[in-house]
Amino acid sequence: KLISCIEDERDRMLERAYDNFIVPLDKFRKDQIGAVKARKKQFDNQTKKFCASQEKYLGLSTKKQDNVLQEADAILEMEQRDFAREALEYVCLIQEVQERKKFEFVETLQAFMYGWLTFYHQGFEVAKDFKPFMTDLQIRVQKTRTNFQSNRDNIEALKRKMLEVRQTKPLDPGTLNKMYTRTGYLFCMEKKALGTTWIKCYCSYIRENRLFCMIPYNQTTGKITNTESFKVKSCLRKTSESIDKRFCFELIAEDRPNVTFTMQAQSEDDRLLWLEALDGREPHKYSYSPGKPSTAEESYLDEAGFNFIQECVNTLDKRGLEEEGLYRVVGVASKVTKLLNSGLDTRKLDKLNLDNVETKTITSAIKTFLRNLPEPLMSFSLHQKFIEAAKYDSYHSRLGEVHRLI
Numbered sequence: 001k002l003i004s005c006i007e008d009e010r011d012r013m014l015e016r017a018y019d020n021f022i023v024p025l026d027k028f029r030k031d032q033i034g035a036v037k038a039r040k041k042q043f044d045n046q047t048k049k050f051c052a053s054q055e056k057y058l059g060l061s062t063k064k065q066d067n068v069l070q071e072a073d074a075i076l077e078m079e080q081r082d083f084a085r086e087a088l089e090y091v092c093l094i095q096e097v098q099e100r101k102k103f104e105f106v107e108t109l110q111a112f113m114y115g116w117l118t119f120y121h122q123g124f125e126v127a128k129d130f131k132p133f134m135t136d137l138q139i140r141v142q143k144t145r146t147n148f149q150s151n152r153d154n155i156e157a158l159k160r161k162m163l164e165v166r167q168t169k170p171l172d173p174g175t176l177n178k179m180y181t182r183t184g185y186l187f188c189m190e191k192k193a194l195g196t197t198w199i200k201c202y203c204s205y206i207r208e209n210r211l212f213c214m215i216p217y218n219q220t221t222g223k224i225t226n227t228e229s230f231k232v233k234s235c236l237r238k239t240s241e242s243i244d245k246r247f248c249f250e251l252i253a254e255d256r257p258n259v260t261f262t263m264q265a266q267s268e269d270d271r272l273l274w275l276e277a278l279d280g281r282e283p284h285k286y287s288y289s290p291g292k293p294s295t296a297e298e299s300y301l302d303e304a305g306f307n308f309i310q311e312c313v314n315t316l317d318k319r320g321l322e323e324e325g326l327y328r329v330v331g332v333a334s335k336v337t338k339l340l341n342s343g344l345d346t347r348k349l350d351k352l353n354l355d356n357v358e359t360k361t362i363t364s365a366i367k368t369f370l371r372n373l374p375e376p377l378m379s380f381s382l383h384q385k386f387i388e389a390a391k392y393d394s395y396h397s398r399l400g401e402v403h404r405l406i
Contacts, residue, residue, distance in 0.1 A: 235280035331364035
């Protein structure tokens, strides 16, 4: 009879186990984990929407009117805020479910364990052995439940702070990974038989060894293909006159002769940050006058001017570096003018002989040639940037900015 009663009670306990154990877990799965899955769908839809808007924005032609481009900038900024808000909501919900799981799941399991252990007499003895552990577990679960609301409030405060910081001072995610000089998404132009396509890549760059890595990856599809790496020889900003895309620059690989990669950043600020990390240069802008040769009174960076300056510099390298007052001592004006007229005349350049010309005459001719250019070598457009670079507090910052501008 005793065994029969024990078996009957055991059967009833197993029947109650479904209501006391399985049902709460199933409810947690549907309510909490189901909410996370629904939020993930919203996040995925927002991601697709943002990526589509971003590609549409980057695909705008430079020939569009300024008001159209400004409107596109404003729309993309609004999409970025919505995307950031949706991402933070999704992350916060995942964090909340993780915290809930620590006490709701464990409490359900603990209740089932208590019912099972107290049923048998032997279980009662085992329960005494487990009592310190169960008591400690109960205290921890209670502390987790107590701290849940405070942690949730802290996460909400952090989310609001991140949104405020993003609005006032945009965060540059490209420098968060300290292993690399810069990381981020770029579009790489790929030439095909019927035209060109732009492939979205996740890129990273290490300045110490000049290693640039590209991983073709699209956030909407989540597919990762082969990784491509190369050493960067030089980086040059592309102007709107050379390509019908905004925010572009090109990379020349050191270990791949005659191979140039054309990249598109996500914005003008993003391009400037990539150019700074890659020690990028501005495109050369030479002042010249088509069909009008250089003279002693008016200089141009044409072929004759380049050849004349190169000849003068080569001569100074051979015999002028040890002379006192190089570039300081002024030559005779008539001799300087005569040298310029003969040196800039393409018909006389081959017969030019500087062996018998004084060093001060050569240096004065170089200075006069550069002084008579329509625009300085460093160009008027960079004047304000050189002034701003000179105001940097750190010597290395000043040196790096001047080097980048040159």
